[in-house]
Amino acid sequence: xxxxxxxxxxxxxxxxxxxxxxxxxxxxxxxxxxxxxxxxxxxxxxxxxxxxxxxxxxxxxxxxxxxxxxxxxxxxxxxxxxxxxxxxxxxxxxxxxxxxxxxxxxxx
Amino acid sequence: xxxxxxxxxxxxxxxxxxxxxxxxxxxxxxxxxxxxxxxxxxxxxxxxxxxxxxxxxxxxxxxxxxxxxxxxxxxxxxxxxxxxxxxxxxxxxxxxxxxxxxxxxxxxxxxx
Numbered sequence: 001x002x003x004x005x006x007x008x009x010x011x012x013x014x015x016x017x018x019x020x021x022x023x024x025x026x027x028x029x030x031x032x033x034x035x036x037x038x039x040x041x042x043x044x045x046x047x048x049x050x051x052x053x054x055x056x057x058x059x060x061x062x063x064x065x066x067x068x069x070x071x072x073x074x075x076x077x078x079x080x081x082x083x084x085x086x087x088x089x090x091x092x093x094x095x096x097x098x099x100x101x102x103x104x105x106x107x108x
Numbered sequence: 109x110x111x112x113x114x115x116x117x118x119x120x121x122x123x124x125x126x127x128x129x130x131x132x133x134x135x136x137x138x139x140x141x142x143x144x145x146x147x148x149x150x151x152x153x154x155x156x157x158x159x160x161x162x163x164x165x166x167x168x169x170x171x172x173x174x175x176x177x178x179x180x181x182x183x184x185x186x187x188x189x190x191x192x193x194x195x196x197x198x199x200x201x202x203x204x205x206x207x208x209x210x211x212x213x214x215x216x217x218x219x220x
Contacts (some may be wrong), residue, residue: 018111033208042112042211043151070170085157088150092206097168098150 004094006099013079014107017101021102022073024088031092032065032072036084037101047074079106110134111211114199120218121189129184129215131199139202140182141166141209142174146193151198157182158205189219 006023013019023032031050035043047058049065049072056063063074072091076083084106089099115130136161143151143166146186153166157176169219171193173185182201184195200209 031207035211040213042200042213045208045210048208090209094206096153096156096206096209098152100141100148100150 004089004091004097004099006102008102009100010103010105012105013106015079015081017079019076019079019083019104020073021086021087021089022071023091023099024071025091026095028069028071029091029093032063033092034061034063034072034074035090036085037088037090043075043088076104078106081106081108089093112154112199112201112210113214116215117213118216120220121186122220123190125189125219126145127186127189127217129186129197129199129217130181130183131183131212133199133201133210134180135201135203136179136195137201137203137210139205139207139209140176141199141200141202142172142182142184143200144168144175144193145198145214148196154184154197156205191219193217194219 036047048061052069054065060077065084086101086103088101114132120152141156142154145151152168155174160179175183196214198214200211202209
């Protein structure tokens with residue numbers, strides 16, 4: 001099946017630091033999406049990207065749809081303890097594919 | 109504030125038993141999806157329904173069946189449960205096929 005490589009697998013950062021994670025694909029995607037999942041809950045949509053080159057912000061979160069349509073990144077600025085969770089990228093081509101997640105731990 | 113509602117939240121089955129997982133959405137979405145989530149593997153698509161009256165296989169459909177009962181409801185059935193089907197199952201819905209999806213809180217299923 002489609003491979004979405006998400007990195008890093010895990011991150012341990014100090015409160016207040018910025019965070020960056022990315023996703024790459026072997027195929028072109030039409031849409032890139034970023035989700036956050038808290039323990040015991042379903043993924044929650046953070047940002048949706050629909051055009052190559054698009055840069056979109058949602059509060060302290062910023063994501064970009066890569067020009068090649070094969071990658072995307074998510075930045076979180078000035079991290080806070082409630083940012084803890086697992087972040088997933090997802091891409092849509094002929095189906096919907098999820099990355100394997102980045103686990104974020106924020107140390108107060 | 110419902111969104112996507114899944115029932116039950118937890119279930120334990122014995123090998124060979126059957127079970128139907130229920131999902132309902134109140135956002136008037138056309139498309140609905142069933143995923144399973146296993147440790148270290150992200151979410152994998154089991155079945156989807158692009159619109160009422162249609163269903164299609166996803167990446168891992170073996171051992172499952174689905175029914176799109178109406179626009180709101182999409183159920184997932186395990187006819188003869190196997191230990192390999194122990195997982196967390198998520199239902200999702202979206203206004204367009206393969207657009208942004210909204211997820212329920214999951215059903216945690218253990219098969220002994």
